[in-house]
Amino acid sequence: MDTLPAGPVRYDPLDAATLADPYPVLAELRTQSPAVWHDGMECWLITRYADCVRVLRDHTLFARDPRRLGRAVPDASLSVQVLDPPHQAPVRSLFMTALHQQDLPALQHHTRQNAASRLAALSGKPSWEAMRELAQPIALGAIADLLGVTPPPVQEWAQVSDTIMRSMDGGLDPDLIEPGRLARQQLSDLVASSFTTTGRPAGLLGHVRARTENAGPEHAAYAMHTARVMFQGGYSTLTAAIGNLLDTLARGPDVLTVLRERPGLVPLAVDELVRFDGPVQGTTRLAAADLTIGDVAVRRG
Ligand code: HEM
Structure with missing residues (x-):
């Protein structure tokens, strides 16, 4: 039997199955790509451990303060x-x-x-x-x-x-x-x-x-x-x-x-x-x- 080609992982944090158990879809996201664009949330999803550690530790490249990007708070x-x-x-x-x-x-x-x-x-x-x-x-x-x-x-x-x-x-x-x-x-x-x-x-x-x-x-x-x-x-x-x-x-x-x-x-x-x-x-x-x-x-x- 032919297997279907893998499509992009659909991630809706609010759907009932994801709320009940978010881990299968997070595991799929981890295998798909280091960063997956999410249209609804207008952001990149980073799910791999080493990438998350890098993002959280590097305050120069990754900001919490939106004012650093000219945005108002x-x-x-x-x-x-x-x-x-x-x-x-x-x-x-x-x-x-x-x-x-x-x-x-x-x-x-x-x-x-x-x-x-x-x-x-x-x-x-x-x-x-x-x-x-x-x-x-x-x-x-x-x-x-x-x-x-x-x-x-x-x-x-x-x-x-x-x-x-x-x-x-x-x-x-x-x-x-x-x-x-x-x-x-x-x-x-x-x-x-x-x-x-x-x-x-x-x-x-x-x-x-x-x-x-x-x-x-x-x-x-x-x-x-x-x-x-x-x-x-x-x-x-x-x-x-x-x-x-x-x-x-x-x-x-x-x-x-x-x-x-x-x-x-x-x-x-x-x-x-x-x-x-x-x-x-x-x-x-x-x-x-x-x-x-x-x-x-x-x-x-
Ligand atoms: C299992 C319990 C908890 C978890 C999983 C948790 C998780 C988190 C996470 C993920 C952040 C954002 C960190 C970031 O983006 O860098 C955060 C920030 C924060 N949490 Fe918690 N938290 C917990 C309990 C608490 C408790 C009990 C307090 C207060 C007594 C608290 C006070 C804060 C404060 C003040 C911040 C903002 C500080 C900052 O971002 O540096 N948290 N927490």
């Missing part, structure tokens, strides 16, 4: 995420220092207690919804604790966060853009109120706030927007990581048996489970010059 997006080294260093170190100033073992203990008491309450129920009743409240509690803010009501917050996450696919579905803008505004208001609230500053945000009080408005804006990224990015990745991890364990009960027999393996297993089915499927960079990836010519921008 809205004021509300000025966070650590749009900065490249060396401009990134002051904002990054402000947050890293704040992180290391926190009592991380105490935060960990608190999160563990929260998880244990939620599981104890759920164990009597015949069935329960893992994302809504476990992953979302644990992730929100952990990130609010770290930042030092009172957690907003979990269902309201989950809706805002989910709308923001979905709007990141606005290039593929324009209907997602406006709800995303509104949700981002809601989140900005929430973070701004934590920044301006009177009283003793707590947690990581308290540390950041204390160090930016006398800084110029530009520095303070970067700090506030980075806090927003941390709140939203920390919560959404943590929630999705817990969900993916539970899903993997449910599909591979043998792993669960091994972990029950050897609980010392759990910390290593968590790292591996997050790597095995990660909650983030991509990130972006802009080509800062005409360049090649493998044998593919990529134009500046």
